[in-house]
Amino acid sequence: MTETVSSVRHGRWPTRLGRWAVLGTFAALLAFPFYWMGITAFKRTGDLYNLKNNPFLFNEPPTLDHLRLLFGQTLFVRWFWNTTFAGTVVVMITLVLAVPAAYALTRLAGRWGERVGIGIFLTYLVPPTLLFIPLSRLVAALGLQDSLWSIIVVYPSFTVPFSIWLLMGFFKSIPRELEDAAMVDGLTRWQAFLRLVIPISVSGILTVVIFTFTLVTQEFVYALTFISTAEHQTVGVGVPIYLVRGDVYYWGSLMAACLIASLPIAAVYDLFLDRFIAGFTMGAVK
Amino acid sequence: MSAQARRTRLGVAMFAPAVVYIAAVIGVPLAMAFLYSVGDVKVGSVSYHFVGLENFRSVLQSPTFRRALLNSFVFTVGSQLLVIACANALALALKDRFHGRGAVRFLILLPWVAPISLGAIAWKWILDSLYSVINWVLVAVHLASPFDTPMWLGEPALAMLSVILVHSWRLLPFSTVILLAGLSAIPKDIPEAAAVDGAGFWRTHFSITLPMMAPITTVAVLFGVVFTFTDMTVVYILTRGGPYDTTQVVPSLAFFTGVLGSDLSEGAAISLFLVPILVAVAWVMLRMAQRAEIA
Amino acid sequence: MALVETRHLSKTFKKGQFSAVNDVNLATAEGEFLVILGPSGSGKTTLLRMIAGLEEPSAGDVLIGGRVVTELAPRQRRVAMVFQSYALYPHLSVYQNIAFPLRAQGVARREQRPKVEWAAGLLGIGQLLERKPRELSGGERQRVALARAIVREPSVFLLDEPLSNLDAKLRTAAREELSSFHRRVGTTTIYVTHDQVEAMAMGDRVVVLDQGMVRQIGSPREVYDEPADTFVATFLGSPPMNLIENDGFLVGIRPEHLLPAGFVPAPAVRFRFRVTRVEYLGADRVLHGVLEGSRWKETKVAARLSSTMRDDHPVDSVHEFAVSEPHLLFFERGTGRRATPRVLSWQ
Numbered sequence: 001m002t003e004t005v006s007s008v009r010h011g012r013w014p015t016r017l018g019r020w021a022v023l024g025t026f027a028a029l030l031a032f033p034f035y036w037m038g039i040t041a042f043k044r045t046g047d048l049y050n051l052k053n054n055p056f057l058f059n060e061p062p063t064l065d066h067l068r069l070l071f072g073q074t075l076f077v078r079w080f081w082n083t084t085f086a087g088t089v090v091v092m093i094t095l096v097l098a099v100p101a102a103y104a105l106t107r108l109a110g111r112w113g114e115r116v117g118i119g120i121f122l123t124y125l126v127p128p129t130l131l132f133i134p135l136s137r138l139v140a141a142l143g144l145q146d147s148l149w150s151i152i153v154v155y156p157s158f159t160v161p162f163s164i165w166l167l168m169g170f171f172k173s174i175p176r177e178l179e180d181a182a183m184v185d186g187l188t189r190w191q192a193f194l195r196l197v198i199p200i201s202v203s204g205i206l207t208v209v210i211f212t213f214t215l216v217t218q219e220f221v222y223a224l225t226f227i228s229t230a231e232h233q234t235v236g237v238g239v240p241i242y243l244v245r246g247d248v249y250y251w252g253s254l255m256a257a258c259l260i261a262s263l264p265i266a267a268v269y270d271l272f273l274d275r276f277i278a279g280f281t282m283g284a285v286k
Numbered sequence: 287m288s289a290q291a292r293r294t295r296l297g298v299a300m301f302a303p304a305v306v307y308i309a310a311v312i313g314v315p316l317a318m319a320f321l322y323s324v325g326d327v328k329v330g331s332v333s334y335h336f337v338g339l340e341n342f343r344s345v346l347q348s349p350t351f352r353r354a355l356l357n358s359f360v361f362t363v364g365s366q367l368l369v370i371a372c373a374n375a376l377a378l379a380l381k382d383r384f385h386g387r388g389a390v391r392f393l394i395l396l397p398w399v400a401p402i403s404l405g406a407i408a409w410k411w412i413l414d415s416l417y418s419v420i421n422w423v424l425v426a427v428h429l430a431s432p433f434d435t436p437m438w439l440g441e442p443a444l445a446m447l448s449v450i451l452v453h454s455w456r457l458l459p460f461s462t463v464i465l466l467a468g469l470s471a472i473p474k475d476i477p478e479a480a481a482v483d484g485a486g487f488w489r490t491h492f493s494i495t496l497p498m499m500a501p502i503t504t505v506a507v508l509f510g511v512v513f514t515f516t517d518m519t520v521v522y523i524l525t526r527g528g529p530y531d532t533t534q535v536v537p538s539l540a541f542f543t544g545v546l547g548s549d550l551s552e553g554a555a556i557s558l559f560l561v562p563i564l565v566a567v568a569w570v571m572l573r574m575a576q577r578a579e580i581a
Numbered sequence: 582m583a584l585v586e587t588r589h590l591s592k593t594f595k596k597g598q599f600s601a602v603n604d605v606n607l608a609t610a611e612g613e614f615l616v617i618l619g620p621s622g623s624g625k626t627t628l629l630r631m632i633a634g635l636e637e638p639s640a641g642d643v644l645i646g647g648r649v650v651t652e653l654a655p656r657q658r659r660v661a662m663v664f665q666s667y668a669l670y671p672h673l674s675v676y677q678n679i680a681f682p683l684r685a686q687g688v689a690r691r692e693q694r695p696k697v698e699w700a701a702g703l704l705g706i707g708q709l710l711e712r713k714p715r716e717l718s719g720g721e722r723q724r725v726a727l728a729r730a731i732v733r734e735p736s737v738f739l740l741d742e743p744l745s746n747l748d749a750k751l752r753t754a755a756r757e758e759l760s761s762f763h764r765r766v767g768t769t770t771i772y773v774t775h776d777q778v779e780a781m782a783m784g785d786r787v788v789v790l791d792q793g794m795v796r797q798i799g800s801p802r803e804v805y806d807e808p809a810d811t812f813v814a815t816f817l818g819s820p821p822m823n824l825i826e827n828d829g830f831l832v833g834i835r836p837e838h839l840l841p842a843g844f845v846p847a848p849a850v851r852f853r854f855r856v857t858r859v860e861y862l863g864a865d866r867v868l869h870g871v872l873e874g875s876r877w878k879e880t881k882v883a884a885r886l887s888s889t890m891r892d893d894h895p896v897d898s899v900h901e902f903a904v905s906e907p908h909l910l911f912f913e914r915g916t917g918r919r920a921t922p923r924v925l926s927w928q
């Protein structure tokens with residue numbers, strides 16, 4: 001019923017001012033690098049490397065040269081495609097592994113389920129920087145070195161535990177009675193799972209898809225370790241490593257690439273954030 | 287077959303693929319890491335010799351490693367302190383609904399969502415020794431002379447500061463979101479009761495709000511510690527561990543030694559020093575989960 | 582002890598489209614136990630929160646002890662509030678919970694202990710001081726909330742449905758305790774509830790609120806025997822008052838006044854009553870039925886008989902029932918307001 005903006009009134013002015021001061025400062029500091037990416041991407045090289053010019057302004061008119069370089073003369077598009085391809089396959093693998101596992105842990109494992117779920121989640125904490133050395137040998141042994149398939153095979157190692165955790169939170173919120181009713185009506189549990197639970201869970205599954213994809217795009221260590229040629233590299237490694245000719249960083253194109261690779265992910269992530277929080281903190285906040 | 291047994295069989299079948307996969311891709315390499323660290327494997331080795339704790343001994347004696355270990359702690363603790371304090375303030379500011387909250391939240395999320403490497407390279411440009419925009423501003427307001435601008439990535443102390451800064455920048459959105467969830471979980475009438483009881487803003491915050499957020503704050507800190515301590519990307523992109531290994535951290539050193547340097551065993555030994563921290567974090571999390579079950 | 586007064590207090594939401602509290606004027610007497618009674622959505626909690634300072638009024642003023650406090654924050658009003666959920670600080674012990682208001686006001690540590698122990702003693706929870714809220718039962722938590730409220734010796738107590746979270750059985754005992762607590766301490770208390778039994782049992786006066794507007798303020802006897810309108814009349818009393826249409830009027834008859842004709846002295850009005858359902862409640866019986874006769878068009882009514890009366894009113898039986906004339910209440914059809922008694926057309 002009540003629609004108070006602030007649940008406790010300590011005095012409206014100080015609170016309002018304080019809040020905007022805090023938000024303004026932090027939003028500016030956190031978003032500044034992206035603003036800077038944008039400016040750099042469109043500034044003429046002469047303007048960019050002229051110390052006398054105010055860097056916050058376009059002293060010469062903006063240009064699309066850096067973008068042309070990026071799309072025309074680098075492997076940026078190729079990297080983008082590589083990342084998208086790898087991401088898609090990894091998402092599919094993750095769903096196939098994580099959705100049934102999460103369901104099993106929530107519904108079929110009783111008290112154990114919670115504990116094993118936490119255990120699975122803890123594997124998420126095992127960092128790539130611990131496993132990458134042995135994994136590089138394994139990858140070589142399988143003949144996957146320097147190919148996208150190396151990361152496609154390895155990435156689910158962190159997307160699956162994370163997804164199981166998210167999905168467990170999600171499945172927990174579906175009342176058991178739904179499946180019980182279906183089974184009374186004659187379905188087996190597996191059928192109830194396929195035909196009832198999964199359709200209801202579309203939003204949770206979508207959340208997992210989004211976050212798995214973003215985890216893939218953000219990964220650096222494995223891609224750097226397993227893939228050695230530029231053509232096979234992902235966006236996350238290709239941009240900071242290969243957009244350099246000799247010792248010279250092509251900042252204009254670099255920043256353009258960063259911006260293009262970051263913003264779409266950010267937009268999609270933001271849309272799904274609330275659901276992510278709900279799933280993630282289900283256990284911890286109790 | 288009883289219903290219970292049927293359920294178990296189905297459960298195991300649904301669960302098994304994930305477990306098998308995780309065991310293969312995490313368990314096996316983990317075991318291998320241990321094996322390597324007590325062996326003498328290099329890239330191209332065909333045989334394996336057990337050398338006991340030799341690798342660990344030489345690693346511990348190496349000043350580069352000791353510096354890297356110190357750096358890992360300094361960077362982790364430094365960025366955590368900064369992040370928790372700022373995330374608290376940010377979470378408080380974001381708690382109530384207001385016009386434009388969605389847009390502000392989008393801006394605040396950007397560092398976390400963008401791929402680490404891209405954020406780091408952007409910072410590399412911002413901190414560039416010649417063209418740093420920060421330096422331009424410092425010169426413009428006469429806080430630095432044009433010929434003596436700070437070398438953010440070139441001087442050891444400044445480079446360490448820069449690494450801490452970029453880690454914090456990256457982690458702040460994540461911690462804010464977690465703390466915000468914890469803050470929102472406090473029932474509305476608790477701060478109201480405190481207000482009626484006579485507590486002002488600061489007393490309510492320190493005596494009531496913060497203690498009630500303690501569990502979720504712990505979670506945020508634990509994740510932050512793991513993400514920072516085990517990260518090599520920021521250091522790799524910003525400084526490659528320089529100048530002269532002064533910003534090297536344990537994971538990046540492991541990378542340089544094991545992958546670029548081809549000494550798999552020594553690299554593995556170095557990376558195993560991450561394990562104690564991970565075990566400590568896992569232990570705390572399990573304790574918290576246990577306590578949550580009891581309460 | 583102070584008087585709490587509200588003058589033209591209003592609260593609107595959604596840019597004036599929805600009025601939660603509408604021009605409420607009330608004033609407590611000193612040491613009074615004033616109950617604000619209303620169904621959910623009547624605005625009673627909003628009203629209480631405005632008195633506490635947790636909600637900003639859209640119009641009107643709140644006065645405490647003669648002082649206008651409308652613009653003041655809660656901590657400046659010297660009121661104490663007990664929330665529906667008790668709002669105990671979960672991370673603090675019972676002792677620390679009770680001591681918190683003293684801490685907040687800067688009372689020295691050594692002076693805190695005697696006060697906390699006094700408050701705890703008043704509520705009989707002295708042995709619980711070291712426990713945490715999650716280890717306490719509902720009734721114990723309520724007492725801690727009360728102790729926390731009393732420890733500052735405030736001028737006003739505000740209680741927001743404190744008994745609604747308790748089991749039905751516990752509620753009666755807790756009601757007793759609250760009443761005797763009030764008698765002992767004597768602080769002016771404003772108590773919000775939707776339970777009319779609580780309101781009648783505990784209140785010195787009852788404010789009946791509906792959709793943000795005050796319908797009546799009066800003693801329990803006044804609001805029950807002399808309701809100001811049909812809302813008050815039907816809200817108080819269980820089962821609700823029967824309202825019968827007659828000649829453009831509403832006639833109100835309380836179920837306990839609709840009895841077998843033999844028990845009702847003259848002057849009385851008679852009805853033919855056909856039983857459709859019997860509810861056996863132990864101490865009473867409620868007969869649901871209809872009034873027979875072309876005039877009444879099968880109006881549904883309820884009659885409440887004491888268990889001491891003979892039980893020979895089975896379903897589908899028809900009886901002569903009557904209501905003593907002084908017990909008839911008359912209400913205008915349109916406004917629902919109570920009207921002067923008139924002569925019924927069929928007498």
